[in-house]
Amino acid sequence: MTDCGCEKARKALEEYLHNELCTEEASDIREHMTNCVDCSDEHHVGVVLTDVIARSCAETAPEDLRSQVMSQLRDIQAHS
Amino acid sequence: MRATLLERTPQAMRGTTARARLGVGLGSMTSELEARRALFVEQAMPLIDSLYGHAMNLTRNPADANDLVQETYLKAFGAFDSYEQGTNIKAWLHRILKNTYINQYRKAANRPFEGALEELEDWQLGDAESRTATSSRSAEAEAIDHLPASAVKEALQSIPEEFRMAVFLADVEGYSYQEIADIMETPTGTVMSRLHRGRRLLREMLGDYAAEQGIGTTTKGAAS
Ligand SMILES: [Zn+2]
Numbered sequence: 461m462t463d464c465g466c467e468k469a470r471k472a473l474e475e476y477l478h479n480e481l482c483t484e485e486a487s488d489i490r491e492h493m494t495n496c497v498d499c500s501d502e503h504h505v506g507v508v509l510t511d512v513i514a515r516s517c518a519e520t521a522p523e524d525l526r527s528q529v530m531s532q533l534r535d536i537q538a539h540s
Numbered sequence: 541m542r543a544t545l546l547e548r549t550p551q552a553m554r555g556t557t558a559r560a561r562l563g564v565g566l567g568s569m570t571s572e573l574e575a576r577r578a579l580f581v582e583q584a585m586p587l588i589d590s591l592y593g594h595a596m597n598l599t600r601n602p603a604d605a606n607d608l609v610q611e612t613y614l615k616a617f618g619a620f621d622s623y624e625q626g627t628n629i630k631a632w633l634h635r636i637l638k639n640t641y642i643n644q645y646r647k648a649a650n651r652p653f654e655g656a657l658e659e660l661e662d663w664q665l666g667d668a669e670s671r672t673a674t675s676s677r678s679a680e681a682e683a684i685d686h687l688p689a690s691a692v693k694e695a696l697q698s699i700p701e702e703f704r705m706a707v708f709l710a711d712v713e714g715y716s717y718q719e720i721a722d723i724m725e726t727p728t729g730t731v732m733s734r735l736h737r738g739r740r741l742l743r744e745m746l747g748d749y750a751a752e753q754g755i756g757t758t759t760k761g762a763a764s
Binding site: 474475478479480498501502504505506508509510511512513514515516517518519520521522524525526528529530532533534536537 | 573577580581585588589591592593596597602606609610613614617677678680681684685687689690692693696707708710711712714716717732735736739742743746
């Protein structure tokens with residue numbers, strides 16, 4: 461493990477956040493963030509942004525829709 | 541004739557296929573349909589919340605989202621034979637939903653789907669990161685964390701469609717870049733760029749909103 465430096469860390473933060481980095485790259489970023497308040501604060505903003513979007517924009521399908529879909533599927537007959 | 545054929549059919553084959561081949565297997569055809577229907581319901585119905593969320597994200601209103609989800613399920617069931625079992629059904633269903641949306645709703649609104657956005661230069665999209673002073677990042681996070689859900693939803697709905705879709709699929713649904721690429725039918729590089737730009741826009745908008753509302757800003761005050 462080596463400290464990758466700010467520039468590389470910044471570029472990779474979003475992928476790190478979305479778990480898109482391989483183990484080695486991810487641990488480089490983690491390593492850098494333990495020593496760099498700047499990058500770890502930047503990462504924290506990203507994490508909060510994701511959390512806020514996730515909890516604000518998740519939807520639950522209305523119960524009516526569920527039953528409408530089910531009854532439409534039931535109505536489908538075998539092709540002639 | 542039937543009897544003769546049946547007599548010639550080996551014992552082992554005298555099941556569904558043999559009867560269906562003879563054209564007398566209405567009962568077995570029905571049960572084949574039933575089996576397919578049951579499998580489809582089992583695999584596809586658990587994804588209805590996610591599909592509805594995607595539909596809301598695209599159409600931005602419940603009535604259209606309802607229609608879009610219904611159409612998606614009907615189309616998907618019609619094409620279920622072409623779905624390869626064991627492959628990613630989430631991506632398959634979301635792709636059908638996206639294409640249904642583009643073909644019907646988007647066309648009706650007469651707006652082009654692809655293209656225009658990739659031409660937007662970075663400077664036109666602003667740069668949230670560079671606007672945030674080092675010392676205020678924790679304040680920014682704090683402010684964003686305290687925003688009302690309605691404001692966040694509104695902000696997401698206001699950003700360009702391709703960005704909105706990428707952000708929704710990654711940050712709300714937790715899909716991988718590869719899954720999003722499969723759904724949007726674009727290279728993963730495009731997904732990353734849309735996601736990055738979308739998140740940057742949101743961060744900027746939410747930061748501005750928080751500042752306007754005086755949320756989480758102890759230094760700037762509650763100016764509006
Ligand atoms: Zn750093």
